[in-house]
Amino acid sequence: MLTKAPRGTKDILPAEVPQWRFFEEKAREACRLFGYSEIRTPIFEHTELFLRGVGEATDIVAKEMYTFTDKGGRSLTLRPEGTASVARAYLEHKMQGEAQPVKVFYTGPMFRYDRPQAGRYRQFHQFGVEAFGSQEPALDAEVIMLALFFLQSLGLDNLALHLNSVGCPECRSRYRETLVAALRDGVKQLCPDCSERYEKNPLRILDCKNERCQAVTKGVPLLADELCNGCREHFAAVRAVLDALDVAYVLDPRLVRGLDYYTKTAFEIMASGLGAQSSICGGGRYDHLLATIGGPDIPGIGFAIGIERVLLALAAAGAGEAAVPVPDVFVATAGVTPAEVLPYVMELRKAGLAAEMDFLNRSLKAQLKFADKKGIRYVVLLGEAELQAGQATVKDMQSGVQEAVALGGLCAYLAERLKEENQ
Ligand code: HAM
Numbered sequence: 001m002l003t004k005a006p007r008g009t010k011d012i013l014p015a016e017v018p019q020w021r022f023f024e025e026k027a028r029e030a031c032r033l034f035g036y037s038e039i040r041t042p043i044f045e046h047t048e049l050f051l052r053g054v055g056e057a058t059d060i061v062a063k064e065m066y067t068f069t070d071k072g073g074r075s076l077t078l079r080p081e082g083t084a085s086v087a088r089a090y091l092e093h094k095m096q097g098e099a100q101p102v103k104v105f106y107t108g109p110m111f112r113y114d115r116p117q118a119g120r121y122r123q124f125h126q127f128g129v130e131a132f133g134s135q136e137p138a139l140d141a142e143v144i145m146l147a148l149f150f151l152q153s154l155g156l157d158n159l160a161l162h163l164n165s166v167g168c169p170e171c172r173s174r175y176r177e178t179l180v181a182a183l184r185d186g187v188k189q190l191c192p193d194c195s196e197r198y199e200k201n202p203l204r205i206l207d208c209k210n211e212r213c214q215a216v217t218k219g220v221p222l223l224a225d226e227l228c229n230g231c232r233e234h235f236a237a238v239r240a241v242l243d244a245l246d247v248a249y250v251l252d253p254r255l256v257r258g259l260d261y262y263t264k265t266a267f268e269i270m271a272s273g274l275g276a277q278s279s280i281c282g283g284g285r286y287d288h289l290l291a292t293i294g295g296p297d298i299p300g301i302g303f304a305i306g307i308e309r310v311l312l313a314l315a316a317a318g319a320g321e322a323a324v325p326v327p328d329v330f331v332a333t334a335g336v337t338p339a340e341v342l343p344y345v346m347e348l349r350k351a352g353l354a355a356e357m358d359f360l361n362r363s364l365k366a367q368l369k370f371a372d373k374k375g376i377r378y379v380v381l382l383g384e385a386e387l388q389a390g391q392a393t394v395k396d397m398q399s400g401v402q403e404a405v406a407l408g409g410l411c412a413y414l415a416e417r418l419k420e421e422n423q
Contacts, residue, residue, distance in 0.1 A: 008114070008122025018322035019311050023154065024107060027127045030150035031105045034142065036129050039104040041085040047075040053084030053293050055260025057200035059193075064112040078111035081259065082128045083286065083302060084293065090132055091295040100133030107307070119277030119309050128304035132290070135299045137237035140265045140285060145245065147269060147281050147303050154310065155319030158272040161248065164224065164255035165235035166203070166266045169288065171228040176202060178221050186216035206254045217254075224253040234264050261286040265301065271309070273316030280313060281305040327354040328418055330371035334364045334383040341382055344392075344407070348380075351411035353418070372397055377421065378414060 005011060012020060031038070047067050054061050066078040079085050086104060089095075095102045107127045114120055129146060131139055144161065151159055166172065179202050183190075187198055191210040198205065206217055227235065242249060249267075257266050266284035274280070283303025291297040314320040329348055333341045341357055348355035356376065358367050364381075371379050381393040392410055395402045396417075405413045 006122070008116035008120075010121065010123075015324055016311075018324055019314070019320060020307070022320055022322040023127070023307055023310060026153050027105070027107065027150060030146060030153060031129065034103070034146045034149075036103040036105040036131075036146075039086060039089060039106050040108070041079075041082070041089050041106065043109065044076045044078050045085055045088065047077040049084050049088055049293060050077055050080060053087065053261060053289055054081065055201075058258055058260055060112060060258060064114050066111045066113060080112045081110055082106050082108070082126055082304060083130060083259070083261070083289070083300075086128075086130045086302075087132075087286075087289050087293060087295075087300065090130075090298075091290060091293070096133065096296065096298055101131045101139065102133055103129070103131045105129040117277070119274055119306075119312055121308060125307040126304040127307060128302060130300055130302035132300040133298055135234075135287065137234055137265075138241050140238045140301055141241035141245065141247075143283065143301050143303060144242065144267055145247065147283065147305065148247065151269065151271075151281070151305070151310070154314060156271060156310070156313055156317060158317065160250060160270045162252040162255050162268045162270065163239070163242075163249045164252050164266045165227055165231055165238075165264050166256060166262050166284070167223055167227050167231045168263050171226060171231055172203070172223065175221075175223045175226045178226065179203065179206075182220040183216060189213075189216050201260075203256045204258065207256045222253040224251070231264055238265055257282060257284055261289040261292065263287045267303070269305075271313035271316075274309060274313055277309060279306075280309045325354070326375045326377075327356040328376070329353050329355045329378045329380055329414055330367070330374070330376045331355060331357045331380045331382055332364060332367040332371065333358060334381070336382065336384055336387060340387070344380075344382060344410075348411055348414065351415060353411065353414055368395075368397075378417065380410065380414075 050061055050065060056062065060080045065080055068076060070076055086106065090102060105128065108125060109123050110126050111123055113122055116122060129143065131143060148161065167175065183198060183202065183205065187195060189212050190198060190205065191208065191213050194205045194208050194213045205213055255266055255268060262284040264285045268279045269281035270278040271280045281303050285301040287299040288297060289300060331341055331345050338357065338359060345355045345357045362370065368379060377397055379395045379397060381395065386392050390407050391404050392407055393402050394405050
């Protein structure tokens with residue numbers, strides 16, 4: 001047990017890190033182009049923030065939170081998502097006083113106690129964006145465009161954008177009554193989760209994947225047909241912007257997101273090759289979240305992308321390969337101690353060259369084999385004779401050519417060779 005990570009968590013190993021960095025660099029670049037600045041919030045928050053923000057009737061709050069009491073008796077929760085935290089930070093730092101909209105992005109770990117499976121973890125990572133202070137439908141379209149632009153910049157193209165409007169508190173509560181009445185006769189056939197949802201969160205029954213639940217909800221009135229005028233117009237305007245930009249989407253009137261704060265626009269992006277956990281991005285508008293957590297009624301919209309799922313999708317598509325960085329130089333020794341060689345290795349590093357040396361007292365032959373296995377292009381041989389003569393032998397591992405180089409000019413020589421190689 002001590003040598004196994006907790007269920008639903010995983011290590012990100014050195015060989016995987018280049019892919020993560022590739023993701024993060026592309027995310028930063030997309031956010032720069034779209035004008036989103038980075039924000040970093042704590043990994044835990046007051047439990048109450050999620051109870052109120054995400055909603056007590058949601059699966060996330062009711063079943064999946066990592067909640068604990070700290071030594072001061074406070075109830076704290078490891079964040080299950082980023083939106084509530086960023087909304088809290090916006091209010092705490094009075095960002096409503098800044099030029100609106102305030103556009104921010106974040107990346108980091110989130111925690112949900114769910115049943116682990118491929119693409120679903122208990123600690124997972126999201127890249128998310130949030131834009132506060134505007135109801136403008138073009139902003140909804142811009143947020144969706146950002147998600148697609150970013151995912152495409154990674155090399156993913158088999159994407160499906162699903163779009164819906166979940167209305168506002170007025171039209172949704174009216175629709176809720178219609179739905180509850182329409183489902184009344186079928187309640188007994190619903191799966192156990194949906195029987196519970198019938199009382200607390202009936203809209204979520206609509207996107208249950210269980211066949212029995214789908215049969216019960218077949219033909220029920222859908223919210224898309226019962227939106228109030230304001231919500232209908234807003235949705236039409238969002239779609240008009242997307243249409244004008246030639247963004248393809250699937251209208252999905254059963255798309256009900258698993259968090260209670262959504263109003264109006266809701267969307268998900270699916271990627272192929274991921275099986276059941278195909279949703280790589282989820283987002284939408286949340287025009288009353290800030291008021292719900294005690295602030296003024298300021299609108300917002302955003303999305304979050306699951307990093308692990310995107311990396312799985314990239315692997316499935318054979319895209320986005322990135323290599324583990326290889327050192328530039330290996331300093332091999334014969335007959336001198338590691339302590340005598342280390343100053344030379346440090347000189348190389350100070351000159352900006354990634355340099356490695358032997359710490360296992362290997363034979364010269366074994367050191368060359370190690371350098372070759374690691375894919376290191378240049379080996380610098382530093383033995384007793386070399387140090388005395390003030391000269392090193394540099395071996396190009398690709399061509400096998402060896403050259404004698406004065407120690408004083410070693411850094412410059414190698415830097416020049418590596419520069420030529422990268423041209
Ligand atoms: P969400 O749909 O709960 O939305 O999560 C967004 C994405 O995070 C999902 O599409 C999925 O890729 C990933 N994800 C969620 N749960 C897991 C898990 N257990 N394991 C691996 N990946 C997972 C939100 O979190 C909202 N805060 C999004 C948002 C931002 N809405 C407005 N602004």
